[in-house]
Amino acid sequence: MNVQRDVGERSKEQPDEKYKDTDLDTASTNVHVVSTPIAQSPIVEIQNLKKSYAFKPILRGIDLTLLQGQRMAVLGSNGAGKTTLLRILACLDKPTSGTVRIAGLDLTHNPQHVRQLTGLVAHQPYLYEELTALENLLFFGRMYNVTKARERAIDLLQRVGLERRIQERVSALSRGQVQRLAWARALLHDPHLLLLDEPETGLDHNGNTLIDALFAEHTHRGGSVLFTTHQLERALLMSEQIVLLSGGRIALQRASADLTLDELRRIYSEVVK
Amino acid sequence: MRDTAIFWQQVWAILWKDIRYELRSTQTWLSMGMFALLVLVIFNFTFDLRVNNVKAVAPGVLWIAFIFASLLGLGRTIAAERERSILDRLLLTPVDRKVIYLAKLVGNMLCIGVVEIVALPIFVLLFNFDIAIIGDLIPIVLLGTVGLASIGTLFSVMAAATRARELLLPVLVFPLVVPVIISAVQATSLVLSPAINEPPWLGLLIAFDIIFLSVSTLTFQFVVEE
Numbered sequence: 001m002n003v004q005r006d007v008g009e010r011s012k013e014q015p016d017e018k019y020k021d022t023d024l025d026t027a028s029t030n031v032h033v034v035s036t037p038i039a040q041s042p043i044v045e046i047q048n049l050k051k052s053y054a055f056k057p058i059l060r061g062i063d064l065t066l067l068q069g070q071r072m073a074v075l076g077s078n079g080a081g082k083t084t085l086l087r088i089l090a091c092l093d094k095p096t097s098g099t100v101r102i103a104g105l106d107l108t109h110n111p112q113h114v115r116q117l118t119g120l121v122a123h124q125p126y127l128y129e130e131l132t133a134l135e136n137l138l139f140f141g142r143m144y145n146v147t148k149a150r151e152r153a154i155d156l157l158q159r160v161g162l163e164r165r166i167q168e169r170v171s172a173l174s175r176g177q178v179q180r181l182a183w184a185r186a187l188l189h190d191p192h193l194l195l196l197d198e199p200e201t202g203l204d205h206n207g208n209t210l211i212d213a214l215f216a217e218h219t220h221r222g223g224s225v226l227f228t229t230h231q232l233e234r235a236l237l238m239s240e241q242i243v244l245l246s247g248g249r250i251a252l253q254r255a256s257a258d259l260t261l262d263e264l265r266r267i268y269s270e271v272v273k
Numbered sequence: 274m275r276d277t278a279i280f281w282q283q284v285w286a287i288l289w290k291d292i293r294y295e296l297r298s299t300q301t302w303l304s305m306g307m308f309a310l311l312v313l314v315i316f317n318f319t320f321d322l323r324v325n326n327v328k329a330v331a332p333g334v335l336w337i338a339f340i341f342a343s344l345l346g347l348g349r350t351i352a353a354e355r356e357r358s359i360l361d362r363l364l365l366t367p368v369d370r371k372v373i374y375l376a377k378l379v380g381n382m383l384c385i386g387v388v389e390i391v392a393l394p395i396f397v398l399l400f401n402f403d404i405a406i407i408g409d410l411i412p413i414v415l416l417g418t419v420g421l422a423s424i425g426t427l428f429s430v431m432a433a434a435t436r437a438r439e440l441l442l443p444v445l446v447f448p449l450v451v452p453v454i455i456s457a458v459q460a461t462s463l464v465l466s467p468a469i470n471e472p473p474w475l476g477l478l479i480a481f482d483i484i485f486l487s488v489s490t491l492t493f494q495f496v497v498e499e
Contacts, residue, residue, distance in 0.1 A: 092365060126362030130293070130294045142283060143363070145279055
């Protein structure tokens with residue numbers, strides 16, 4: 001995670017004290033993040049987060065903390081607020097109220113810096129169908145100002161098993177291949193925090209094995225992952241923390257190690273009726 | 274200095290992406306071009322054009338063709354992005370929102386410009402003007418295009434977020450571009466039939482362009498993120 005990041009707009013807000021050692025240099029015009037993240041400091045801090053669309057409350061007061069290097073699974077039925085939570089963390093939606101801090105930076109006041117620190121894989125691949133796989137990554141490389149974007153893009157395409165599809169347009173790729181490319185796009189700028197909305201969607205067995213490996217690589221390098229899923233077993237296996245959302249509120253928040261699959265199933269079926 | 278270089282590199286990257294995207298689909302430019310030509314031909318047939326009235330009618334016809342063709346294309350790039358949630362993908366990146374606006378603006382100007390390049394000679398031929406006036410018309414057309422595209426780009430984003438975008442875009446854009454259109458039509462009239470004691474229409478056009486460009490650039494961030 002040593003990609004140089006440049007953010008067009010300078011932050012007036014200084015990062016959290018505990019991130020000073022991570023070389024988040026706001027003294028220069030460009031923010032240069034060389035991350036050797038400090039273990040166990042929070043990457044995501046959410047306090048009393050509320051979100052409404054057209055006066056309809058979606059999130060009704062969420063409090064969450066995700067530590068650096070940790071993986072958090074967010075469970076819940078359709079409409080529980082999982083995607084909304086991820087969209088807020090990715091700076092695609094603004095909170096109605098409450099505080100959200102990513103790596104010590106307030107999301108409302110510092111969205112440009114926060115965007116540089118996060119990578120999103122969602123239901124939508126967020127790719128350009130008429131561009132080739134490589135063109136897509138080069139384009140997003142330019143948007144994130146990734147240095148040596150071509151090398152990085154080719155490396156990632158190889159990593160996600162698309163090295164033979166580099167020159168193919170996205171519209172010609174299968175659903176699973178598009179999802180792999182979306183992963184490459186999300187990892188391109190080497191984000192600190194990966195936000196994954198049902199990342200296994202459209203992937204076959206090999207694809208799932210691949211994302212398990214990408215998960216592991218990302219956290220091994222100190223990155224954090226917040227992902228949503230409907231697969232309870234997978235949630236338990238892939239995370240250190242489990243959060244269950246119901247009606248925009250947290251119904252359960254517990255360490256995965258403290259839960260058995262049967263217990264999680266029971267709680268899930270009780271909460272999600 | 275480096276920030277400025279990055280800014281323009283990103284503008285170019287988005288513009289390049291949009292051009293490549295459009296060249297591969299070709300739908301918008303072709304339909305805009307056909308539409309502009311049809312408007313010119315239909316007006317040419319429907320008006321009873323004579324030597325004494327052609328110069329009064331022609332500027333209006335030209336700009337009506339340009340405006341309608343522009344509106345056809347204006348919303349397309351961003352509407353397409355909204356439809357596929359790809360504007361979200363741009364918004365997800367830390368790229369300066371002014372970069373997105375400028376790239377979309379230049380893209381729209383190119384799109385409208387291509388239509389104008391095709392339509393201008395046909396206009397001159399259909400209305401029996403001297404081909405040499407094209408040179409005089411180019412600055413006016415260019416300035417009018419800047420005014421149209423600056424407002425159109427901003428409002429196409431607003432309209433794209435609604436269900437009735439095709440209806441809403443002209444409703445929002447037409448009233449605002451009236452000063453640009455009046456100035457452009459009057460400036461075109463002056464080229465076709467020079468007159469003295471006319472207001473400085475070209476100067477007014479430049480002034481409107483500066484105002485529209487400044488306001489649109491500054492407000493785009495709020496429009497696109499809210």
